[in-house]
Structures are given as structure tokens and as C-alpha cells.
Amino acid sequence: MTRKVVITGLGATTPIGGDVPTMWSNALKGVSGARTLEDDWVAKYELPVHFAARCSTPALDVLSRVEAKRMDPSTQFGVIAAREAWADSGITEFDKDRLAVAFATGIGGVWTLLDAWDTLKEKGPRRVLPMTVPMLMPNGVAAAVSLDLGARAGAHTPVSACASGTEAMHLGLELIRSGKADVVMCGGAEAAIHPMPLAAFASMQALSRRNDDPQGASRPYDTGRDGFVMGEGAGALVLEAEEHALARGARIYGELAGTSVTADAYHITAPDPEGLGATRALKAAMFDGRIQAEDVVHVNAHATSTPVGDKPEYTALRAALGNHVDNVAVSATKSQMGHLLGASGAVEAVLTVLAVYDRKAPVTINLENQDPEIPLDVVTSARDLPAGNIVALSNSFGFGGHNAVVAVRSV
Amino acid sequence: MASNEEILAGLAEIVNEETGLAPEAVELDKSFTEDLDIDSISMMTIVVNAEEKFGVRIPDEEVKNLKTVGDAVSFIAGAQA
Numbered sequence: 001m002t003r004k005v006v007i008t009g010l011g012a013t014t015p016i017g018g019d020v021p022t023m024w025s026n027a028l029k030g031v032s033g034a035r036t037l038e039d040d041w042v043a044k045y046e047l048p049v050h051f052a053a054r055c056s057t058p059a060l061d062v063l064s065r066v067e068a069k070r071m072d073p074s075t076q077f078g079v080i081a082a083r084e085a086w087a088d089s090g091i092t093e094f095d096k097d098r099l100a101v102a103f104a105t106g107i108g109g110v111w112t113l114l115d116a117w118d119t120l121k122e123k124g125p126r127r128v129l130p131m132t133v134p135m136l137m138p139n140g141v142a143a144a145v146s147l148d149l150g151a152r153a154g155a156h157t158p159v160s161a162c163a164s165g166t167e168a169m170h171l172g173l174e175l176i177r178s179g180k181a182d183v184v185m186c187g188g189a190e191a192a193i194h195p196m197p198l199a200a201f202a203s204m205q206a207l208s209r210r211n212d213d214p215q216g217a218s219r220p221y222d223t224g225r226d227g228f229v230m231g232e233g234a235g236a237l238v239l240e241a242e243e244h245a246l247a248r249g250a251r252i253y254g255e256l257a258g259t260s261v262t263a264d265a266y267h268i269t270a271p272d273p274e275g276l277g278a279t280r281a282l283k284a285a286m287f288d289g290r291i292q293a294e295d296v297v298h299v300n301a302h303a304t305s306t307p308v309g310d311k312p313e314y315t316a317l318r319a320a321l322g323n324h325v326d327n328v329a330v331s332a333t334k335s336q337m338g339h340l341l342g343a344s345g346a347v348e349a350v351l352t353v354l355a356v357y358d359r360k361a362p363v364t365i366n367l368e369n370q371d372p373e374i375p376l377d378v379v380t381s382a383r384d385l386p387a388g389n390i391v392a393l394s395n396s397f398g399f400g401g402h403n404a405v406v407a408v409r410s411v
Numbered sequence: 412m413a414s415n416e417e418i419l420a421g422l423a424e425i426v427n428e429e430t431g432l433a434p435e436a437v438e439l440d441k442s443f444t445e446d447l448d449i450d451s452i453s454m455m456t457i458v459v460n461a462e463e464k465f466g467v468r469i470p471d472e473e474v475k476n477l478k479t480v481g482d483a484v485s486f487i488a489g490a491q492a
Contacts, residue, residue: 064431065431066429066430066431069429126459126462127459127463129456129459130452130455130456131452131456
């Protein structure tokens with residue numbers, strides 16, 4: 001008998017809200033978190049992209065100065081989201097040896113790494129801070145969350161580029177099913193709005209150049225889409241063995257019914273144009289959760305707004321769901337908050353859980369001329385989801401050919 | 412050249428910046444590890460910031476001898492002389 005895993009706590013800090021209630025309310029309204037960057041480094045380095053979607057609440061508004069000093073910005077966001085999720089779960093008494101962490105990042109401590117490099121060049125090795133290594137390491141966020149909560153059943157950091165946050169959910173589910181933990185703090189965090197990653201993503205033509213209209217730049221499925229908008233932030237979810245949650249009378253948002261991870265083995269960055277790896281991931285997650293296509297009412301799509309990325313996902317959805325895909329309400333929430341890279345899967349999982357719990361699908365903005373090759377039923381104004389047993393899926397894909405899917409079922 | 416009082420005040424400011432401890436808690440007879448709960452990583456950050464502030468060099472092998480705030484003040488005063 002497989003252990004059933006439920007979601008009992010949610011946390012987030014994002015470009016459209018510094019906590020879950022604010023983010024969710026904005027996600028249902030349809031707002032854009034993208035803004036022109038005012039930093040002097042935009043002009044200094046003549047960056048081709050002048051905008052991004054920063055977190056709406058700066059980390060220093062939440063954390064103390066001393067606390068923040070020892071964390072890379074990505075870890076700051078992760079700890080903020082994890083604390084909110086933990087408080088939301090209402091867990092007070094627990095066995096620390098049975099609490100694990102699965103907290104992902106795509107890039108990790110890039111600010112710390114590059115600041116330390118600048119310091120070395122300008123001031124010499126003596127001035128490189130002793131906290132540099134623990135702050136830049138990609139497991140820094142999982143380690144900080146583990147320390148913060150006292151989680152001792154392992155602290156893991158799945159890294160699979162923009163699929164990382166979703167892969168963390170997959171790992172969390174496995175940790176509980178296999179009996180290695182009863183509760184897992186899952187999530188993803190990213191803070192890469194730094195001139196170097198912006199230059200690098202721009203160099204590979206992945207970023208939108210709509211500098212005169214930042215809020216209209218992230219436009220998944222629109223014929224005018226020209227790349228993604230860099231976002232930042234974190235999402236966190238408390239996964240819990242059902243019997244553990246029931247025993248303490250917890251509020252249960254939904255069941256994490258199934259997850260999957262596959263690899264394209266096709267190209268280091270380009271998605272398989274047939275979406276075969278994504279199709280296998282969708283089918284595997286549905287099989288894992290004993291889900292029929294007809295159960296699925298909502299998909300939070302990966303949909304980054306790149307010209308080449310959005311269509312293979314549609315192909316995969318049609319292959320996995322058949323013609324039932326025409327009845328599925330699809331939301332592309334990166335239209336609102338940009339692409340949070342390694343955090344995107346975690347934040348979108350939070351949105352997917354809320355969609356199932358509140359039975360409302362969040363809004364896709366900027367869809368003016370839908371690409372005729374992607375005939376999905378895209379949610380452009382908040383829409384109610386049906387009563388009864390429902391399932392929602394969230395997809396994430398990452399450079400390297402990583403595909404990850406989570407399936408959330410109503411309880 | 413800073414007086415011992417000025418060095419203590421400057422050191423207290425650095426400790427406050429790194430750990431959040433109130434500057435007035437940083438007194439001459441206080442041990443960095445026992446009383447102020449400063450770990451080795453914070454201590455190194457404090458040392459490097461003190462070097463910059465007071466224009467002195469505190470060799471790594473000397474740091475372990477700086478057990479109290481007073482030890483650090485004396486060392487810095489001596490190094491400035």
C-alpha cells in the first residue's frame with residue numbers, strides 16, 4: 001500500500017506578492033510583476049535587456065540585517081517562503097528526525113560568487129568573506145531551511161535548471177512514500193537578476209527584448225512572444241504523510257497524487273520539437289497518481305513565452321490527454337511573474353494547489369493574438385473549476401532536457 | 412592613531428554589524444566565544460573589518476590569541492603604534 005501524501009502548508013515570495021495570500025489574489029486578477037531595472041549596471045554593461053520581475057517585497061523587509069548577511073539572496077527568498085509554509089501548516093510538535101528538506105535552485109548563489117570574485121580582484125584575498133563558500137553553494141538554501149526548522153531527515157537540493165522546483169516535489173513525494181520521512185519541506189528559490197546571468201540568457205536569445213513594454217513582455221502563446229522575462233523569488237510546500245496530517249487534524253489543501261521526471265536526451269537547450277520527453281513525463285505522472293485524462297481540469301503550463309518552447313508543451317499535452325485537452329483550463333502564470341527559473345516549479349505548484357483547493361484557475365495576461373498552432377483553452381480571466389474530484393497538473397522543463405510534472409488531486 | 416576607547420567603540424560597531432549584538436555589550440573583559448557567542452567564521456569577518464577600519468594587519472596565527480575584546484583592543488593599539 002503506497003503512502004498517500006498531502007499538502008498542508010504553502011509559502012511564497014514572488015514578483016506579484018511577498019506572501020501566498022497576496023500572490024494568489026494577484027494571480028486571479030492578472031497583474032504583471034515586470035519592471036524596468038533602475039540599476040546603474042544596465043547602462044554600464046550595455047545590457048540588451050532592461051527589465052525583469054523582482055520580488056515585490058524585498059527580503060530585507062522580512063529578515064533581520066544580521067540574518068540576511070549570512071545568506072545569498074536566493075537563500076533569503078527560500079527561507080522566507082519556507083517559514084511562511086511552515087507556519088501555514090500549523091505543525092508545532094514533530095519528530096525532527098522525520099522531517100526532511102527538498103529545496104531546489106537552478107543557479108544558486110550567483111550574487112555571492114560574483115561579488116566575491118569582484119572583491120578578490122579589487123581588494124585581494126584577505127577581503128573575500130569567510131561565509132562565501134556556504135553562501136554560494138547550491139545546497140545553501142536547503143541547508144539554511146534545514147537549520148531553520150531543525151529538519152534532520154536529510155536536506156536535499158535537486159538541480160535541473162528550470163525544472164528544479166518541480167523535481168523537488170518529486171523527491172519529497174518519494175521520501176515520504178519510501179518511509180524515509182513523514183514531513184518534507186519542499187520548494188525552490190532563485191535570485192539571478194544580476195547583470196551576468198541577464199547577459200548570458202540574452203546571449204542565447206532566451207530573453208524578451210520588449211524594453212519599451214516590460215509588463216507586456218511575457219506573453220506565452222501569443223504570436224508576438226519573443227522570450228521570457230527573468231523573475232526571482234521562492235515557493236515552498238509542506239508535504240506530509242496523510243496519516244500524519246490526519247492524526248494532528250491538519251487543514252489539507254490537496255493530495256500530491258503523482259509526480260515524474262524524465263530526460264529528453266535530445267539537445268542541451270532546445271526542447272524536443274515533438275515534446276516526446278514531456279509527453280512521457282505527463283503520462284508517467286498520471287500513471288503514478290492513477291489519473292485518467294478525464295480527471296484533469298487544469299494545467300499550470302511551463303509556457304515561458306519563448307518562440308520555440310511553448311508549442312512542444314502543447315504537443316505533449318495533446319499526446320498525454322488526447323482530445324480531452326480541449327476541456328482543460330490552461331494557465332500560463334509566467335505571463336504575470338516572469339520566469340523564476342529553479343523556483344518556478346515550486347511557485348507554480350503552490351498556484352496549482354490553490355487552484356484545486358479554491359477551484360479557481362489563475363489568469364494568463366498579455367494573450368492578444370493566440371498562436372493558431374497552440375489551440376489550448378487558455379484562461380485569460382479567472383475561471384471557476386468544477387466541483388467533485390478534480391486533478392490539476394503543473395509542468396516544468398529545464399535546460400539539459402529535464403522534464404518534471406506534478407499532479408495535485410482535490411481531497 | 413586611535414585611542415583605546417576609540418578602538419573599543421569601533422570594534423563594538425563592527426561586532427554589531429556582523430552579529431546584531433548591542434554595541435554596549437561589547438566590553439573589554441568579554442570573551443568573543445564564551446560571552447558574545449561569536450563563531451570562528453564571524454570572528455574572521457570581524458578581524459578583516461577591523462584591519463580595514465584601523466589600518467592594521469592581524470595575522471591569522473594571532474587571531475586565536477584574541478580571546479577577549481580587551482585582547483583585540485590591545486593588539487590593534489600595539490599594531491598601530
